[in-house]
Amino acid sequence: MDCIFCKITKGEIPATFVAESEHAVAFNDISPRQPVHVLVVPRAHYTDVAELAVSDAAVLADVIQLGVRVAELTSTGSFRLQFNTGAEAGQTVFHAHAHITSKTPRA
Ligand code: 5GP
Ligand code: ZN
Numbered sequence: 001m002d003c004i005f006c007k008i009t010k011g012e013i014p015a016t017f018v019a020e021s022e023h024a025v026a027f028n029d030i031s032p033r034q035p036v037h038v039l040v041v042p043r044a045h046y047t048d049v050a051e052l053a054v055s056d057a058a059v060l061a062d063v064i065q066l067g068v069r070v071a072e073l074t075s076t077g078s079f080r081l082q083f084n085t086g087a088e089a090g091q092t093v094f095h096a097h098a099h100i101t102s103k104t105p106r107a
Contacts, residue, residue, distance in 0.1 A: 001045065005095035009043045019070050023062040026070045029099070036074045036102035040067040046096040049083040067098045077104035 007013040008027065015027035018038055029037040042059050046052040052060050064081070071079040079102040084091040 003045060003095050005041050005093055006045055009041055019066060021062050021066045023059045024066045026066055034101040034103060035105045038070050038074060038100040040098040042096055047094050048085045049096050050085055052096045063098055067100050070100050074106055075102035075104050076106050
């Protein structure tokens, strides 16, 4: 399967990793839309968070816990944790991922 996030999670394409966990990795978005913009991506391929939620609750929990940890590591203030789900909602990469965004980066 030709999936860019599968290639990044396997280390076949470079990315700037900021944290990882048993089931997920976190790396900077290539085109950040906020001062902090990190993607949290399960190592296994699921099309979107809806498929992940019905497939593996432990992986879903791991993705969200890693997202909160990334927010604490990279930001001093409030943050968003967002899953775009479906093309009409703005999803462009069809491997489930959470966006962590914040206006207050940690120096
Ligand atoms: P979506 O629009 O699917 O919710 O989010 C996909 C995100 O992946 C976008 O914010 C886009 O900038 C990011 N992205 C796409 N290709 C790459 C890549 O090759 N490397 C990294 N680090 N981010 C990517
Ligand atoms: Zn994938």
